[in-house]
Amino acid sequence: MNLIDIFSSTDAETVTTSVQLLILLTIFSLAPGILILLTSFTRIVIVLSFTRTSLATQQMPPNQVLVGIALFMTFFIMAPTFQEINQEALTPLFNEEIGLEEAYERASTPIKNFMANHTRQKDLALFLNYSNAETPETLDDVPLTALIPAFAISEIKTAFTMGFLIFIPFLVIDMTVASVLMSMGMMMLPPVMISLPFKVLLFVLVDGWYLITDALLSGFN
Structure with a gap:
């Protein structure tokens, strides 16, 4: 049976199969946007990028490593939410116990709960006001069209705050090294070249990757 026959058939079993296939194709096409905007991925990848930039190690770790770490940390953090979606929505749908709507x-309920817990009221009110929507009485009344962008900018703000705090100790090292070099008259020697080993050494001694990972995981508890 080809793809046209599947979607044109009126048999109940075939229609169910076609609906499942359509849902699967839709999920695959929207997966990048869902992963980035509806999960913890945005905050994690920004913080990891800030960490690499503050270390001034150029492309170490590589982008593939940072994205891979962010991806699997996202799966770890979102596992309870994904399990609830599977139990409450996908499994009953595939068993024909409930309809698509x-x-x-x-x-949407577990996703809304997760995003609402990490969205600032100020950001959500911004989008609700611009859409002229009525003040929602419950979380179920909050439209996803307003909650998703509010959650996104809240995550970016939180990630930039964490990135600023990560930058501070490395900035102090850069300023100290630059002051020492200037006092010694070595103005032609790039301070970054001298401070890089000290920053890497500090990061290793304090177990920086562990601390950053712990901070990211704690932020989603």
Whole structure:
């Protein structure tokens, strides 16, 4: 049976299969946007990028490593939410216990709960005001069209705050090394070249990757 026959058939079992296939294709096409905007991925990858920039190690770790770490940390953090979506929405839908519309409503609830817990009220109010929406009484009344961008900018703000705090100790090292070189008259020697080993040494001694990972995980508890 080809793809045209699947979507043109009126048999109940075939229609169910076609709906499942359509949902699967839709999820695959929207996966990048869902992963970036509806999960913890944005905050994690920005913080890791800030860490590499503050160390001034150029492309070490490489982009592939940072994105891979952010990806698997996202799966770890979002596992309870994904499990709830699977139990409450996907499994009943595939078992033909509920319809597609009810499955969407059930799947949106865990995602809304996660995003609402990490969204500033100020950011959410901004999008609700611009859309002229009524003040929602419950979380179910909050439209995803307003919650998703509010969650995104809240995550970016939090990530930049964490990135600033990461920058401070390395900035102190750069300023100290630059002052020492200037006092010794070595103005032609790049301070970054001298401070890099000290920054890497400090980061290793304090177990920096552990501390940053712990801070990221704690922020989503």
